[in-house]
Amino acid sequence: MLTCRDLVARSSGFLDGHLRLHERLGVRAHLALCGHCRRFIRQMELSRAVLRHLPEPDAPELEALAERLACERRQR
Amino acid sequence: MTVVPTGSPSDAELLERLRAGEQGAFRELVATYQSAMRAVAFAIVGSRNADEVVQDAWLAVVRNLDGFQARSSLKTWLLTITANTAKSRLRQQRREPLLDDLPAPHGSVDAERFADNGHWQTPPGHWELDTPEALLAEAELRECLDKTVASLSELQSSVLLLHERQGLTPQDICNLLDISLSNLRVLLHRARLKVFATLEHFEETGQC
Numbered sequence: 001m002l003t004c005r006d007l008v009a010r011s012s013g014f015l016d017g018h019l020r021l022h023e024r025l026g027v028r029a030h031l032a033l034c035g036h037c038r039r040f041i042r043q044m045e046l047s048r049a050v051l052r053h054l055p056e057p058d059a060p061e062l063e064a065l066a067e068r069l070a071c072e073r074r075q076r
Numbered sequence: 077m078t079v080v081p082t083g084s085p086s087d088a089e090l091l092e093r094l095r096a097g098e099q100g101a102f103r104e105l106v107a108t109y110q111s112a113m114r115a116v117a118f119a120i121v122g123s124r125n126a127d128e129v130v131q132d133a134w135l136a137v138v139r140n141l142d143g144f145q146a147r148s149s150l151k152t153w154l155l156t157i158t159a160n161t162a163k164s165r166l167r168q169q170r171r172e173p174l175l176d177d178l179p180a181p182h183g184s185v186d187a188e189r190f191a192d193n194g195h196w197q198t199p200p201g202h203w204e205l206d207t208p209e210a211l212l213a214e215a216e217l218r219e220c221l222d223k224t225v226a227s228l229s230e231l232q233s234s235v236l237l238l239h240e241r242q243g244l245t246p247q248d249i250c251n252l253l254d255i256s257l258s259n260l261r262v263l264l265h266r267a268r269l270k271v272f273a274t275l276e277h278f279e280e281t282g283q284c
Contacts, residue, residue, distance in 0.1 A: 003194025005187075006194065008185055012261065012268055016261075036200060039199070043203060046203070047271045050208045050211050050275065051221075051236070052208070053212055054212065054218065054222075062103060063103065066103035067099055067102075069135075069137075070101075070102045072135065073095075076139075
């Protein structure tokens with residue numbers, strides 16, 4: 001039986017879907033019984049979603065760079 | 077034999093405008109791909125030389141536009157050029173051990189969270205803010221996350237951004253950065269635990 005520590009160690013593999021069958025079954029069996037770890041997995045999923053939505057820093061030089069590249073291209 | 081292009085239709089349309097030297101097309105290209113290119117450069121040459129590598133990579137992109145065959149997506153092509161530019165710049169060994177785990181502002185999910193029998197000693201608590209939108213509405217948290225990402229090693233933060241934000245496949249990341257799949261998974265997992273610790277800290281204390 002997996003411990004909670006084992007579950008945390010396998011959590012990324014579980015979320016990314018690359019655990020082997022027996023590992024995945026072990027994680028599922030643990031989650032069925034452990035509310036703390038179900039909460040942990042939900043919060044890890046939320047953490048990933050937050051990173052996906054985190055706004056990118058603006059690129060202030062965007063227009064100048066685009067102009068320079070377009071210019072280079074037209075000169076070729 | 078016909079080569080079936082794997083690039084998307086929007087790639088083809090954008091490519092045509094790029095080849096015509098249209099400034100708006102370059103603006104679109106830079107806005108869409110520059111941060112992924114920067115993450116690749118950052119992972120290979122480190123923060124000091126990353127900007128220069130990205131600039132050089134853009135010039136290489138312009139030089140090679142006519143040679144782009146659309147056998148890969150535009151994104152893969154741009155990132156490959158960036159990785160190659162960075163690698164040719166790299167004269168010294170990686171400056172950091174590959175799996176070096178630097179301390180993060182709010183730690184990680186450490187051993188002391190667990191009792192001797194491996195079960196939670198300090199289990200995760202309830203999170204009041206439980207959607208990305210609610211969490212990211214907090215300006216202080218956004219800054220806090222930027223700090224956490226900045227505290228990661230260069231390779232680790234690049235892996236995290238390329239995987240989570242840019243949506244690159246693990247295989248693409250491994251090819252670009254010359255790392256093994258198992259190292260990628262270790263880097264990604266440790267980075268995620270640090271992000272988790274930052275969110276948990278913010279949920280508990282309301283501050284960074």
